[in-house]
Amino acid sequence: MNSHDYKIQPLQRFSGSNAAIRRPKEIACFSYDREHNFRLDESSLSYYFPPLPSQMPADLNEGFETFQKLDDSGDEHLDALLDTVVALEENTGSKCEADIITWRGMMTKIMTAPFDMLNGFEMNATYFQGSIFIEENNAYKNAQKEVQRNQRPQPGMPSQDVMAYWGYKFETLAVIPDTWDATPREKIEGRVHEVVNNKAQYCSVVRTGIGKTKLVIGGEVDAIWDSKPARKEDPINWVELKTTSELFNDKEKLKFERKLLKFWAQSFLLGVPRIIVGFRDRAGMLLRLEEIETHTIPGKVKRDGRGSWDGNVSINFTAAFLEWLKTVVNTDGTWRIRKREKSPVIEVFKLEESGHGDILSSKFREWRMKQ
Numbered sequence: 082m083n084s085h086d087y088k089i090q091p092l093q094r095f096s097g098s099n100a101a102i103r104r105p106k107e108i109a110c111f112s113y114d115r116e117h118n119f120r121l122d123e124s125s126l127s128y129y130f131p132p133l134p135s136q137m138p139a140d141l142n143e144g145f146e147t148f149q150k151l152d153d154s155g156d157e158h159l160d161a162l163l164d165t166v167v168a169l170e171e172n173t174g175s176k177c178e179a180d181i182i183t184w185r186g187m188m189t190k191i192m193t194a195p196f197d198m199l200n201g202f203e204m205n206a207t208y209f210q211g212s213i214f215i216e217e218n219n220a221y222k223n224a225q226k227e228v229q230r231n232q233r234p235q236p237g238m239p240s241q242d243v244m245a246y247w248g249y250k251f252e253t254l255a256v257i258p259d260t261w262d263a264t265p266r267e268k269i270e271g272r273v274h275e276v277v278n279n280k281a282q283y284c285s286v287v288r289t290g291i292g293k294t295k296l297v298i299g300g301e302v303d304a305i306w307d308s309k310p311a312r313k314e315d316p317i318n319w320v321e322l323k324t325t326s327e328l329f330n331d332k333e334k335l336k337f338e339r340k341l342l343k344f345w346a347q348s349f350l351l352g353v354p355r356i357i358v359g360f361r362d363r364a365g366m367l368l369r370l371e372e373i374e375t376h377t378i379p380g381k382v383k384r385d386g387r388g389s390w391d392g393n394v395s396i397n398f399t400a401a402f403l404e405w406l407k408t409v410v411n412t413d414g415t416w417r418i419r420k421r422e423k424s425p426v427i428e429v430f431k432l433e434e435s436g437h438g439d440i441l442s443s444k445f446r447e448w449r450m451k452q
C-alpha cells in the first residue's frame with residue numbers, strides 16, 4: 082500500500098508570521114428540526130440570552146431523565162452539506178468552487194493536531210471535479226465513543242452521559258428561539274424546566290481560505306448575539322457556548338488552556354467572534370458566565386498562560402498540510418487520512434482505486450454530472 086506521511090513535528094517550521102487567512106463568510110445554511118429532519122432554512126437558529134439572575138446558580142443536572150438525545154451512531158456522510166451546496170448552485174446558477182469541502186469538525190482536528198499528540202483521527206477523502214471532499218470515518222468515531230463510554234468513572238464524578246448533558250442543558254438555559262423582544266417573558270423564565278433536545282441544530286456553510294487553499298466548511302453554530310445583519314457581506318455575531326469546570330487549581334488551569342485551543346480553532350474556522358463560557362462546579366451547578374473574544378485567545382495563551390499552544394503555528398501547519406494534501410488526493414478513488422493516537426504523523430493512503438465510496442451522495446454526483 083502506497084502511504085504518504087505528513088510529519089507534524091518539528092513545529093519550528095510553522096512558526097513565524099501567519100499564512101494568509103480569509104475571513105469566513107456564510108454562503109448558505111440549513112437546520113435540523115427537533116426530530117432531526119433536514120430543512121433548507123434557518124428555522125433552528127437560536128438567540129443568545131443569558132440565564133436570568135434569578136435562575137443562577139442553575140443546576141445543569143435537572144431534566145437529565147427526559148433528555149431528547151440525538152442518536153448519532155449512523156453515518157450521515159456529507160449529505161446535508163452537499164444537499165445545501167446543490168440548492169446553492171441551483172439558486173446562484175454557478176458551481177460552488179473550493180479546493181476542500183468538509184465539516185468544520187474535520188478541520189478542527191487538523192488545526193489542533195500540532196498540539197494534540199495524544200488523540201488520533203480517521204477521515205475518508207475523495208477527489209471530484211477539482212475539489213477534495215472529506216468526511217469522518219464513522220466506524221472510527223463510534224469505536225472512540227465506545228472507549229469513552231467504557232472508561233472507568235472517576236470517583237465522586239458523574240457519568241460521561243450526565244456530563245455531556247450539562248453542555249446541552251447550558252445551551253437550553255442560554256438561548257431563546259427568537260429575538261428577545263419577540264420572545265414572551267414566560268418562555269425565558271420557563272427555560273429551566275424545558276425539555277433538553279440536541280436533535281435540533283442550525284448549521285452555517287461558509288467560504289473561507291487558509292494559505293493557498295479555498296475551503297467550504299459546514300458546522301453547527303449555537304446561537305446569534307443579536308440577529309443576522311441586513312447586508313449579506315457583513316460579519317454575523319455568532320456565539321459559541323461552552324461549559325467548563327471552575328478553575329480551582331493549577332492543573333485545572335492548564336487543562337482549560339488546552340481546551341481553549343479547541344474552542345478557538347472551532348470558532349475561528351466558522352468565523353464565530355465570541356465564546357460564552359459557563360463555569361460550573363464538579364456537581365454540575367452553573368456558577369458564572371464569561372465572554373471571550375475568539376481573536377484574543379491565542380494572544381492571551383501566549384502572554385498570560387503556560388504557552389501550551391500557538392495559534393500561528395496551528396494556522397501555518399494547516400495551510401502547509403492542506404497544500405500538501407492537494408498534491409496527494411488528486412485522482413479518482415477514495416483515501417484515508419489518519420493520525421494514530423500518540424503519533425507525530427498524518428498518514429494518507431488510498432482505500433479504493435476508483436469511485437467515491439459513500440462520501441458523495443448520488444444526488445450530489447448526479448446534479449454535478451448534469452451541469
Ligand code: A3P
Nearest residue numbers: 244245246247248249251301303322323324325
Ligand atoms: P460543552 O462543550 O459545553 O461541554 P459544542 O460545544 O461543540 O456546541 O457541543 C455542545 C455539547 O455537546 C458539549 O457541551 C458537550 O456537552 C457535548 N459534546 C460535544 N462534543 C462531545 C464529545 N466529543 N464527547 C462528549 N460530549 C460532547
Ligand code: MG
Nearest residue numbers: 301302303322
Ligand atoms: Mg454546538
Ligand code: MG
Nearest residue numbers: 303321322323
Ligand atoms: Mg457549544
